[in-house]
Amino acid sequence: MPEGLEAEIWRRALTTLAGRTIASVWVDERVGPGELVDVLPGSTIRGVHRHGKVVVVDTDASAFGMHFGMTGRVVVDGVAPIDRLEYASGADRAEWDRLKVWTVDDVAASRPPAIRMNDPRRLGRISIEPDLGHLGIDIFDVRAASLRDALAGRRLPVKAALLDQHLVAGLGNLCADEVLWWSGLAPQRPVDTLEPAELRALAGAIRRRLPVMLRRGGSTTGTLDPDLRRRAGPCPRDGTTLERSRIAGRTAMWCPAHQR
């Protein structure tokens, strides 16, 4: 997916809909509850929040959540806040639409839906009143202390921990590799071997780098960008050829020289 950064970009775009009243809803029942069609019409959008990779739209009747899987995306008032997703199709076919929400002014003006979620691979999910209680600390709330608490008592590789949404919510494969690169930690390092200074470096990388990537447009804008990952090119810091390994079922790219 779309990682937490993309979810935040979409959350901000969706926030512009606050105050508008929903007229009608269509949902692909393979990925979301059909009851949304009955519950939402007549309600007004109050606001949009996000935890980790989940975006939640609050209305005065109910709230619904969107999770984007690997290839889900959102179009707001006909405009895609992120025009093209890496590792996904550049096309936007109507048959891939999974959720459409029209507001009363959309209907009056015969406009496209205010909210349209489109997802070719159909790995994303739409939920009603989503339970976010099982998610870990949000990426923008990570501090050295909260990160230490989240990882306490664990022994798994640090990258596996960063990808586990129950521990830290919002990091995906790209952002996890990125913050490990910046903090000088090898992805396979067990979390119980991390020194306090290393934990601080990791929390610092999450705190400092994610806002930069968010400003640049998301999780593909890091130092280890998709092109460098594909080529397994030289480490931008020291020129060492990046190494590729498999951790927690995902491809990890890392520098064997400066990441220890």
Next chain:
DNA sequence: CCAAATGTTTTCCC
């Protein structure tokens, strides 16, 4: 043609 791709969940196994 083949492998891999921003993700999660489940199941099987140690």
Next chain:
DNA sequence: CGGGAAAACATTTG
């Protein structure tokens, strides 16, 4: 119970 590996989901891209 913790953790890993693999499969499943579905489609496009390199």
